Amino acid sequence: MKYYAAWKEAKALQWKAKVEITLKRAVLDPQGIAVKNSLKALGYEEVDQVRVGKYIELTLEASGRKEAASRVEEMSRRLLSNPVIEDYSYTLQEAGL
Amino acid sequence: MRFGVIVFPGSNCDLDAYYLVRDVLRQPVEYIYYNEASIGHCDVIILPGGFTYGDYLRSGAIARFSPVMKAVADFADRGGAVLGICNGFQVLTEAGLLPGALYRNDHLQFRCEQVFVRVENNSLPFTRSASLGKVLEMPVAHGDGNYYAPPEMLYVMEKNNQIVFRYTDREGNVTSAANPNGSIDNIAGVCNRKGNVVGIMPHPERAGEKILGSKHGLIIFKSIINYLQSREVV
Numbered sequence: 001m002k003y004y005a006a007w008k009e010a011k012a013l014q015w016k017a018k019v020e021i022t023l024k025r026a027v028l029d030p031q032g033i034a035v036k037n038s039l040k041a042l043g044y045e046e047v048d049q050v051r052v053g054k055y056i057e058l059t060l061e062a063s064g065r066k067e068a069a070s071r072v073e074e075m076s077r078r079l080l081s082n083p084v085i086e087d088y089s090y091t092l093q094e095a096g097l
Numbered sequence: 098m099r100f101g102v103i104v105f106p107g108s109n110c111d112l113d114a115y116y117l118v119r120d121v122l123r124q125p126v127e128y129i130y131y132n133e134a135s136i137g138h139c140d141v142i143i144l145p146g147g148f149t150y151g152d153y154l155r156s157g158a159i160a161r162f163s164p165v166m167k168a169v170a171d172f173a174d175r176g177g178a179v180l181g182i183c184n185g186f187q188v189l190t191e192a193g194l195l196p197g198a199l200y201r202n203d204h205l206q207f208r209c210e211q212v213f214v215r216v217e218n219n220s221l222p223f224t225r226s227a228s229l230g231k232v233l234e235m236p237v238a239h240g241d242g243n244y245y246a247p248p249e250m251l252y253v254m255e256k257n258n259q260i261v262f263r264y265t266d267r268e269g270n271v272t273s274a275a276n277p278n279g280s281i282d283n284i285a286g287v288c289n290r291k292g293n294v295v296g297i298m299p300h301p302e303r304a305g306e307k308i309l310g311s312k313h314g315l316i317i318f319k320s321i322i323n324y325l326q327s328r329e330v331v
Contacts, residue, residue, distance in 0.1 A: 023200075027245055028279070030203045054154075079162070082155055082191065084198040085245055 013061045015068040016095040021081045021088045022053035056080055059095050068092050098325045100126040101139030103169070103185070105160045110146035110182065114302045118143075121305045122318055131163040140325050141178045142169055144185025146238070146300060156199065156241040157187035166192055178222050178321055179294045183239055186286070186296030195287055195296045196254055197246035203279025207240040211310065212277050212299055214262040214285045215269050221292045222324040223317050224261060232269045233262075233313035235304035237277050242298045244280035244287075254287065261295055262286030 023029045029051050036050035058075075062068035072090050081088040100118045104111045111128065118126040129136050136142055149160035160166070166188075173179050173194055181189040189195040202208060213234050216227045227233070246254065254260055262285040266275045271283045278298070286297035301314030 026247065027200075028203060030201050030205050030243075030279070034205055079154070079158060082158065082198050084190075084247070084250075085200055 013063065014059060014095040015062050015065070016057065016059050016093050017068070017072045017090050018093075019056040019058070019072065019076055019080055019088060019090040020053060021056070021076075021086050022051055023085055024087055027085050065092060098124060098141075098322065098329070099137075099139045100124055100141045100143060101129045101136050102126060102143045102145055103131065103165060104128050104145075105131040105147065105149040105163060105188070107149040107151060107160075108145050108147035108184070110184075110300065110302065113300070114143045114145045114182070117302045117305045117314075117318065121315070122322065124322065129165060131160070131165050133165050134168060136165065136168045136172055139172075141180065141321055142172060143302075144169075144179070144181040144188050145302070146183030146185060149184055149188065152184075152241070155187075155191065156184060157189075157191040160184075160188045161192040170194060173289070173294050176291065176293050178324070180223060180317070180321070181294075181296040182300055182302060183237075183242075183298055186298055187241065189294060189296045194294050195289055196250055196259065197244055197284075197287060199241055199298070200243050200245060201241055202239070202243050202277075207238075208242070208277045209238040210236065210277065212237050212285075213265050213267050213269075213275065214297075214299055215265045215271070216261070217263055218258045218261045218288070218292075220258070221261065221288055221295060221320075223288075223295045223320050226320040226323050227316045230269060231316075232265060232267065233301075233304075233316065234267075234311040235299040235301055235314045236310075237299045239278070239298060242278040242280065244278075244284040244298070246281065246284075251282065257290055259288050259290065259292075260284055260286075261288050262297055262299075 031052040076088040304311040304314030
């Protein structure tokens, strides 16, 4: 039982972050336009806007959700996105259990 | 006077810059590696073109955290002359040493061709030998050269005279046809507030000899040599 509790505790330290990075609305998205034109060419006339972004998945250790969020926030700001042209958002879930 | 050329993993114009300084301009030059903690006794630092770290994530995004960049930032802070060419320009914007950002060309193509840029500010260490409005011919070779800065940032840059080069036609007219990548306001090069850090998307180091089609890039290097020599006399 002791071992189970220790295992469970260790597992609870594992978090999975899913980070989405998109170009800011004001920034022209050349890839989005190319994909949109291609979709139209395939007959998907109903398509209005296409924005291409990045998706980054990472796991990290943190003592709780708050700590995990603050670390992911910092990573997104410093490296994963460029705040001049991009916005980011993320979700966090407990990994493992 | 000593030039330093930073070598990141994936730099590929480091040799071009080194060659131009050593063999064309006959000035002392050395390589400084990305993992060094110091830039030694260099008076000018060049961040060359290339594809640092494979351009993964964003061009320049990973290189900007190289150990040597701390020394480059300190040097720039003290007023040292720093020139970022192409990927070097991208590294400087990612590092926050220059305003704005460079991202995917609007037509999504990699462009490798001769272009013309107009000197918009000739009061800088890197442009002082050029006349204002001088049109320079040099090559571009990039896929992520689309310069962007939000309107409020552009306003401040314009006010501080931080736009150094604009893409123009041969006669010096700013046209959309002369813009090779979709850059906002045809911006090809910018500087920081103090004017000692300059980034330029085209390659002046590849326009230094007649055999290469143009010698116009030399004026940028001659400007900085002239600047440093005038300082040495004082």
